[in-house]
Structure formats: C-alpha cells, structure tokens
Amino acid sequence: xxxxxxxxxxxxxxxxxxxxxxxxxxxxxxxxxxxxxxxxxxxxxxxxxxxxxxxxxxxxxxxxxxxxxxxxxxxxxxxxxxxxxxxxxxxxxxxxxxxxxxxxxxxxxxxxxxxxxxxxxxxxxxxxxxxxxxxxxxxxxxxxxxxxxxxxxxxxxxxxxxxxxxxxxxxxxxxxxxxxxxxxxxxxxxxxxxxxxxxxxxxxxxxxxxxxxxxxxxxxxxxxxxxxxxxxxxxxxxxxxxxxxxxxxxxxxxxxxxxxxxxxxxxxxxxxxxxxxxxxxxxxxxxxxxxxxxxxxxxxxxxxxxxxxxxxxxxxxxxxxxxxxxxxxxxxxxxxxx
Numbered sequence: 604x605x606x607x608x609x610x611x612x613x614x615x616x617x618x619x620x621x622x623x624x625x626x627x628x629x630x631x632x633x634x635x636x637x638x639x640x641x642x643x644x645x646x647x648x649x650x651x652x653x654x655x656x657x658x659x660x661x662x663x664x665x666x667x668x669x670x671x672x673x674x675x676x677x678x679x680x681x682x683x684x685x686x687x688x689x690x691x692x693x694x695x696x697x698x699x700x701x702x703x704x705x706x707x708x709x710x711x712x713x714x715x716x717x718x719x720x721x722x723x724x725x726x727x728x729x730x731x732x733x734x735x736x737x738x739x740x741x742x743x744x745x746x747x748x749x750x751x752x753x754x755x756x757x758x759x760x761x762x763x764x765x766x767x768x769x770x771x772x773x774x775x776x777x778x779x780x781x782x783x784x785x786x787x788x789x790x791x792x793x794x795x796x797x798x799x800x801x802x803x804x805x806x807x808x809x810x811x812x813x814x815x816x817x818x819x820x821x822x823x824x825x826x827x828x829x830x831x832x833x834x835x836x837x838x839x840x841x842x843x844x845x846x847x848x849x850x851x852x853x854x855x856x857x858x859x860x861x862x863x864x865x866x867x868x869x870x871x872x873x874x875x876x877x878x879x880x881x882x883x884x885x886x887x888x889x890x891x892x893x894x895x896x897x898x899x900x901x902x903x904x905x906x907x908x909x910x911x912x913x914x915x916x917x918x919x920x921x922x923x924x925x926x927x928x929x930x931x932x933x934x935x936x937x938x939x940x941x
Contacts, residue, residue, distance in 0.1 A: 606649040614643040640823040667714045667725030669739075671707035671732055680854070680883035685753075688904025691728065696912050701725055708795075713738060720748050727828060729753070731761075733797045734898055751911040753903060754797050755924075762914060764925040765854060766800045768880070771896035772805030772850065773927035775878045778894070778931060779848040780813050782938060783809050788821045788846035790856050792831060802852050802880065813924040821846055825856050829851045832856025836863035840875065848876035848937070854883045856897055861936065863887060871939040882932055891935035898929045 612622045613905045617636060625632045625640035632640075668689065670682055670840070686702065693700045705712035710902075716739060726749065730739055733754030740759050743750045752763040767881060780789055789806045792799035807817050823838055825831030832851055839846055840863065851857040857879030859873050869875045872891045879886060882897035913920050 605646045606644075608648070610839070611640060611643045613882055614647065615639050616825045628906045648760070662663075662726050662915070663724060664697065665725045666693055666727055666729060666908065666915075667719040668700060668702045668729045668731075669719070670702065670703050671712065671714065674724055681855070681881055683899035684883065685731070685904040687713045688714040688901040688906075689908040690904075692905040692908035692912075696909075698912060706733070708734070709739070713742070716742055720746055727751070727915045729907055729911055733807060734750075734795050735800070743910060747912065748913040751907050751914060753907050758796060762910055762920065762923050764903060764910065764927070766898040766903070766929050767799070767829050768801035768929070769805040769808070771880060771898070771931070772802040772852075773809045774931040775850050775880070775896050775928075776806050776809040777813075778933065778937060779850065779876055779878065780809070780815070782848075782876060784848040785815055786821075786844065786846045786848070788823070789838075790835040790849065790851040790860065791822060791824050792827055792852040793837075796826060799852060825852070827853050829855045829859035829862075831880055832859030833863045834859075836877075837861035837867070840864060840867050840869065843894060846875075848878075850879055854879035854881040854886050854893060857893055857895065857936075858885065858889055862895070872935045876937045878937055880929075886932075887910060887934065889936065894934045894937035896929045897932050898927065903927070 608619045610836045612619045615622065621632060621636065621817065622640050626644065654781040660798045686794060690700050698936055701719065703715055705715045719728065726752040728743060728748065730752040733740065733752050733756050737756060740752070740756060740761065744759060744761065750761065753765065755763055755765045774786060784808040791803050794800065810817050821839065823835040825835050830893060832855065835856065836849060836859065839849060848859055851860055857877055860877050863878065864871050864875050871877055876894070878891050881900065886893040886895050
C-alpha cells in the first residue's frame, strides 16, 4: 500500500497540511519540523505524486523533440548519438523526453508541434536541422514557447548551438587538394537546410582560394541517407571526366558513396578519395576507415538539453549563441599524397 501524507503526519505528530507544506519547502514551517517530516518520509518510503507536483509547479517536467525525417530514423547513428546526449542530460535533471518523428515541411510536422505546445505536453522544445524558411521556428517564436535549436537562422534570434560547417568543409576539401586532387565532386545536404549552405560555401570557397574552378555539374544534392550517397556517387563516377575525390555533407552519404565506388571497381583511398562529415561511430569501422569532419554529437545533445532546461527554469545562460569548431579526422579513405 502506498504511503500517504496522513501516514507521515501520524509518524511526526503534526497535521496533514503541515506535512504538505513542509515537503513543498514553505518557510512558514519551522526548519526542525521540516527536517522531521523529510526524515519520516524517507523512512516510510514516501514518493510524492508526480501529477500533483507538476500541477503545483504548472510544469510537465518534459522536453519535446520532433525529429524531422522521412520515416523512422532511430537507427540513424547521428540521431542515436544526439538522443543519447539529450536523454542522459534530461535524466540527470529529472526531466522526461517526449520524442516523435515527422517528415519535414509537412502538415503532420506542424500538427506535432501544435499538439505538444498548445496541449502543454512539454515545457520546452528542441529543434534540429534549422531551415532557411522554417515554420517551426516561426510558430514557436509567435507562441512565445521556450525552445533551443541545434542550428542557426539568418532571419530570427533565439538560443542555439551550432557547428562551424563552413570551416569543417574547408578543412576537408583543402585536405583533398593537398593530396593532389583538382577534380573534386560534392554531395550536398538538401539546400533548404541552413547547415547545407554553410558546408557548400566552404567547398566553393576552398576551390576558389586554390585557383580551381567551381563546376556545378560536380555537385549533387542528397537527403542525408546512405542510399542518397550511393546514387550520387554512381552518378559522379559515371562521368567521362570523373572526379578523383568526393566530399560529402554527412557520413551516411559517404558510406553509401564508398559502396558505389567499390561496385564500380574503384579502390577507395587509392583511385578515388572520399570524405564525410559528423564522425559517427561507423566511420572508423568502414572499409577503409572514413576520413571525416568530427562534430561532438553526443556532447551537442547534452548541451542543447542543458540549455533548454535553463530556459525552462528561467536560469541565466552563460552563452545564448554557441558556435563549435569541428575537427578534421584523417583516415585511409582520403588516400595518400599524390
């Protein structure tokens, strides 16, 4: 049988009201009495009603997160790492995480946000993969609802953490050029995503700085899946003047590109160089191991979760806008100096 406030009151010899106020931390109850009530509650194994506590605070102690993806992607290593960081930080702060997936830029995605926000099912939202025109951000800002984003916006101001994708791609492309490559293909993320424009700018700028032409025929847009990288690499490697290297906007597409290169008879790292972006766990176990740009995915999840908890609790934030610098990790897939 569950222990009640009445049981604690009988043990301490005070009223149920006094017990309730003591457990809630009201200072009109003497400290000595509060101590006795807390000790009795611990000895009796009392657990306060979560629902009652939430009603009292007018909070759900829940963070909402709608993953923007076409189909279930919990098996995607990027989101797995991100969710691990978010979930562990939420648990550390005694918060719950409410997660769902919706295809981006669809009525279903907007409805998921309305259900969480207008239904007060969450105290704050995490938003990832911000877009050039982002109805999610516009809605949350219009509603005055707390949120933190993994990704920037050119048009709106809000708390965010992002990675300097332009620098990361510059480092990757410069590495390929330093290896002797002058004909470098690029597989971009969907260009309506904010980070895609930064990474494409890094690719383009590095070519120009090294006196190499920017050829739009060497650029293919993919949807960040392994199959998209596979199809894009087949397209690029079938050209009469094929690229000797391909930089891709994420690791899953890079792994797909490696599979396509193998199928076409090219030795990855010797006959064609391939680089990715993210450094998911699979990258170091690929055949050959994948050269990539590392962003600390788990830590990013942990930090954006900590930021939204600060916003929910109205705590001061040391930094409202955080831009992390990624690191190039060189492995065998990008080959030797030519």
